[in-house]
Amino acid sequence: MEVLKIATAGSVDDGKSTLIGRLLYDTHSLTDDKIEAIRNSSRKKGYDYLDFSLATDGLVAEREQGITIDVAHIYFSTAERSYIIADTPGHVEYTRNMVTGASTSQVAIILIDARKGVIEQTYRHFFINNLLRIKDVIVAVNKMDLVGYDQTVFEDIKQNFERLNANSTYAEQNVSYIPISALKGDNVVAKSNEMPWYQGETILQHLGGIESTDVNEEGEVRFSVQTVIRPKTDEFHDFRGFAGKIKGGNLKVGDQVTVLPSMTTSKIESIYFYDKGYKEAEAGSSVTITLEDEINIARGDMLVKSNELPRVEKDLTATVCWMDSKQLRPGTRYVVQHNTNRVLSKIAEVGSVIATDFSGKKASDGTLGLNEIGEVKIKLSKPIFSDSYIANKSNGSFILIDEHSNTTAGVGFIN
């Protein structure tokens, strides 16, 4: 079945968990024992309503503090399709976990408390969805029940948000506005009787109409080799298959391909998925291909169509979101992982820090701290075969791995 991935964003107490709970509850995706567990925990906390955050906040520390620290993945489905919600934290200090959740999502729901309107946190959430180029953004104005379902409150917030949107660099982004009450269930799954002035879709209706295209389906074919399959059995003695996932476009038997970095060319001889051969395979497919010529190909090499070559560059300029408590400083070394390719790199320059309130770039002190986003120049020990993030999300992004701690310290979006 088709899967649509959603990231939620909102500040503390905007009602994210309640919204998720409501979506699950109203689509009958919660089983009786889970509802019972939520009811028990809610009662223990002295609430007279079902506190759905007890279901979505999976860690003890989260339930103690009543905040979301790390991404939880939550599943629900309708007869038409399956949904995965990445429930991401709203706090500034967990920006990295928010980026983690949003990176694989196709839609973002940004929650706004109708009583508070657009606040600083909203800027950051929208900015990150802009930066990641999430195609569809739903601005859900929540707690409409607490403002008497007043249309002017909703229209004011919508106008403020539109002013923010005017500064966006991503003009193709679809932003829609829905007035809801997650607690009462207005316009989440069922249409609200309290807001006759709103003629638009409910959140679920809107989600149902969004086309589910994966990050890997965008742009031209980029086939990054994960591993080489050599069975060396009697039956498949000479089989040399290149296993990987097709990112962008499609591959056909007979396509003329160029192998990077060697720049050797060959033709696609066969495309296998398990034990069946196919004449063509589409983006997003994990296939195994063989070529007509014997070429030395290893993990990290990339196959592309010969008329669709990527950039081959040794100097990267990228927007980097920093995720490590150790600052990013010029002169330090990191491993750049780009698709399945790993290259040693040196940070050349941290140019400027980008304000997440859309006020533009600011001069930096030459470093990037945890959860900061900035323009970074990186020197690579070997060239990578890249595209801009705008042209191809999976080939236009990379991670920076700390050589000492091995952690994923940052993520970059190639300019």
Next chain:
Amino acid sequence: MDTTEQKDAKVFRANALESEAIYIFREVVAQFEKPVLLFSGGKDSITLVRLAQKAFWPAKIPFPLMHIDTGHNFPETIEFRDRLVKELGVELIVRHVQDSIDQGKVIEETGKYASRNTLQTTTLLDAIEEFKFDACIGGARRDEEKARAKERIFSVRDDFGQWDEKNQRPELFDMLNGKIEIGQNVRVFPISNWTELDVWNYIEQEQIEIPSIYFAHKRNTFLRDGLIWSAEDEVVFRAQDEEVQERTVRFRTVGDMSCTAAVESTANTIEKVVAEIRESKISERGARIDDKRSEAAMEKRKQQGYF
């Protein structure tokens, strides 16, 4: 090669979840020295085996399977396990919780709710050390339990097997970072994003064979705390006043017998099982007593090295 097949070949459109899982398997083999697939004989690990076959065909699965045997298995599961391994021609490693008990490393629980489920952790960590496994592939899914919902696909554990849930590595797009220190270990979950129903649909679609206890059968059982327990093995504690009755049941998960309850069911084909799961008002783990010990039972077990 196989040109006859290619002549009438079609266009391949991926099932997103299947392609994602295959991609993860290939990353494991490329990034680690000594991976192993944790195999319990349950439907999720059986699904993993099929996905691994697909990932590396026409080569064999390039890592062994390992079963941490609590000694309280359903006999049907063991029989199935041994047959599958033979068919695939892969290596099977078995390590026994009983050995950990005999060595005095763990102490068997006693009483009405005694279970060996938690004891598995010690046996697993010892086996990881013994074979120097750097990646353990498991069939956990994020929809199973709220602590599981927080799990990364590549989940780094320290050299004590501990999960630091508050300091997990960011995981962006599909770039998986498996770089670790010697002694550390990564737990890998290729079907993280699958739901229980996705697994069942896949088993139906692929016609994957599963142990017979998943299908309705007659069994001697007794009731405790509203759940149905098997009375056919002495490892399940039964009080004298708990009356044995024959019921038509099946199992929804296959865990340690002492903590896995049955459900009343007449579903005796895969189609009927799928239909039943689709309509079910009880979650899969509703019949796993080990999760009901406390609000954070799973999180605590994971911190200690449970997979």
